[in-house]
Amino acid sequence: MIQSVFRTAVARYKTVREQMRQHSYRYKNEEDKWVQVPRDLTWLVKPIQFRQPQADLVRQSNYAFVDKMQQISMTTLGKRTKLGFTNKGFEKYFADGWKLGTAKLVHTRGKWFLHIGITKEVSDFDTKDNPQIVGIDRGLRFLATVFDSKGKTLFFNGQKILHRRKKFLEIRRQLQSKGTRSAKKKLKQLAQRENRWMTDVNHRLAKTLVALYGSHTLFVLEDLTNV
Template sequence: MSDLTKTIKLRIHVSPEQEILFCQMTEQYRQACNFVSQYIFDNQFNLSYQNLNKELYNDLRGQFGLKSQLAQSSIKTATARYKTVKEQLLQNPFKYKDENGNWKSITKTLEWLWKPVCFNRPQADLVRNRDYSFVDDGQILSINTLGKRTKCTFEGEHFAEYFDGSWNLGTAKLVKLKGLWYLHIPVTKAVEDFQKENVRHVVGIDRGLRFLTVSYDEQGKTEFVSGKKIATKRHRFQEVRRQLQSKGTKSAKRRLKAISGRENRWMSDVNHQISKTLVEKYGKDTLFVLEDLTGVSFEERNLSRTAKQNYDLRSWSFYQFEQFLTYKAHENRSEVLKVSAKYTSQRCPKCGTIHKENRNHHKHLYRCQCGYKSNDDRIGAMNIQLLGTMWISGDNHPRYERITNTLE
């Protein structure tokens, strides 16, 4: 058994008095997090909770009026954000060309930051049974504030399954969005582990622009999810954004922020639908195989260099799809495997020959000298699927290496 974690978002109904209490608490908590962040920045990025708590606890209680648990949580919130930034920097090294024209890279650390991490949105992290709890048979939320505790109702009809006792509730985040209050609660549940020896399906998935996903399974079945309508809608968002940016007014900036949120929510829904369809189609004991895009520069991928494609490529949420597919697969006793992306779009799945020239980007056709030809995106999914099969067979790090074409 292993733990599966998801986040539920409860909309809270608040009175005018509770609105004031929540606004005060989340604003003070935001300032406290920035206070901790500045201290971390000024002290060689020391992320030790014990040291930070010893140095800052009394200031957090006195200057910001936080209760004991909130003061400790503000330290944890700030350090968690720095750890996230640290990982992001590690995955995106600084690249440059040396005097010989060869590409070099330098690993980035927190010392590359020019200013402290900033918390802009008022928020508060609430510890389960200390800062928030469910009372009256789970129908009412009791939430701690800077002063007294307060009780409020919430919209939870869609989340009833998470309150049946089989899920553990973690530290929640209280936030306000467009005038409405929400409590984001991570929930954890023990689920059956994926067993390699019980695999029934191995599905290779190639992600791209023309087709959002191309999946290929062990039976040779291929499914394409077109990205044409998605690209059209994203280009409309881009055009509206360009027009608003050219205005530069305060109202235009507010509109830009609203459009960004709407686009992100819409794209998240698309990712949810695609990942859900894949998991439901193949059922339990399925291995989904994706290219590992960690550290891959989009400019290095074999795609045309038009402005639209570069925009689409950077804005397409590859990683979000990966996250959605992973937790849905884990919930269904399945697994997601990430494999090396090297040569997956250049290798002939029939004879194993690797030639970059075999792929025609304009015609979206892969044609090998051995006579095999197919859609170029399908070729990628086929090669990815084979790497998954190799992993099942015992190769813990499957990858392709260039071999000599025997026909030459």
Template sequence: MNIGLSLKLKLKVTSDQAERLKTLMMIYRNACNEVSHYYFDHHFRLNQVQLHDRLYNKLRRDYALKSQAAQSVLLTVLARYRSVRTQLSHERVQNGWKLNTNGNPLLDTKGHPIPVFTCKTLDHLWKPIQFARPQADLVFNRDYSFLSDGTLSLNTMGKRIKVSYSTKGFKQYLNQDWKLGTAKLVQRRGKFFLHIGATKEVPDFETQNVKHVAGLDRGLRFLVTGYDEKGKTLFINGKEIMHTRSKYKKLRGQLQAKGTYSAKRRLRKIGQREKRWMADINHQISKALVAHYGANTLFTLEDLTGVRFATEKVSKDRRYEQVSWAFYQLEQFLTYKARLNQSEVIKVDAHYTSQRCPKCGKINKDHRRHETHEYVCENCGTRSNDDRIGAMNIQLLGTQYVSGVAAPHFEKD
């Protein structure tokens, strides 16, 4: 299988080099907007070859783009529309009613007409996709390359430039084991960064090589509760994290109350800062889990699609902290870190994992006591932390997967 990462290199540029990069990014952005308008006006029916035949020479002439840059503009626009098309396909709109053989609407058990839904398409866009932020996509060994003297060679609108860069946290990926792809040149807070896509082929995970099966229950009081085949439990407390999120929320409320331009500008900065902080926490947690359980581990997670962490009645002023942690991001980080360590992550059915007694198998939602965070089985007397119970059940499903069960799950009698 292939593992994909995004390497973020910080560029160290002179004032002249900074102006050259700004010019490239602004022209590239403007060219993308023109292609986006053309693609929109032609009802999204043109493929890459057709766009090339119609717009390539115009991009070279009107924007003075080099050959590879003109090609990259077309690919950037098409990739953005593909991404939007995928996002829209997850949204549905009503498209009439179910009809019987007589052409009359079918009714449900309550006597209401049964609607018919269809997925959204690009035709639902009212206007072309707009590229607001200056950017540029650079192709490896054409628009950017690493030189033997430890510098980076970058293409601009004119001649190429040589810049120094910082590889903090990413140096181990800049070797022959990793295949580098197209990079995106961006500017944030006055500094330039090159985001490089890198892939590496690793052996497929084989269940016969599994040494450890860890069940991971994700929540809010404990961000992660782990349970392994040796009966050991790992708790990653979320109390301090929830406290920090409350501080961010309070600060946002104060700035929103002011409503000034400077307050709104600071609000945007705080939002980005909180996202970076959350990503850093998720990186730390995923790294700690991989280090704790070691190689050849099967990490078993619940499939949390559509699940919101609001099992208790939460007051409105605390709702934000309770339901908006980036658990999917944590799952992504754990997946690629596990694969780099000869391990794997699977997702299992979440039904009844918090209601089932791992000792006797009895399923009863009343056995979980939310107010004391306990699980007490009235059938066999098992008593434990409710998050630990969930991790134990998830670990059991992971063990069943290793034994050959394709889709392990629990069923209520």
């Protein structure tokens, strides 16, 4: 568990470092020209903080399903503990050849959730089956650009999405500038609302693509520059 703390902290710093590398500091110089300055971890004002209790658990070593999958046995700071759990809606992932990997135990909104990475080996793609191949590129100006094997291109305009995200950003900045307890509470509610909205947008986009191209389609995420 101590080793997982190191891994989690290092992974978070790597993520932040990449984010800072992608977003340079911009300012206007005396000649009124924009100047970009690369950023790295030295720009952090204070160390990264983990406010949400969480732990990484290695399969069989830190957690295991016991009593015919009725309980989960987990390592805690005190002792090995057996707990009941609910897997409603996820039963198929505990069978049918799925392999369970490292899990992350997270405490949020008064409940504990166990996020488990799973993998499954599948047969190689058979080109003889002749599915329709559709390439998808995600972006901001266009929520999605789609190019199919027939040479047809579709664009899903993302301007309305971008406009609403800017509104969320403006509200977030206003609340952050206040720094009061009620402002922090509203910030949390705003983040949850934005996540639900974006999840719904992605879900509707996915349903639209499946309905448009049918089930016998291979969707591929790719870079469609200058399509």
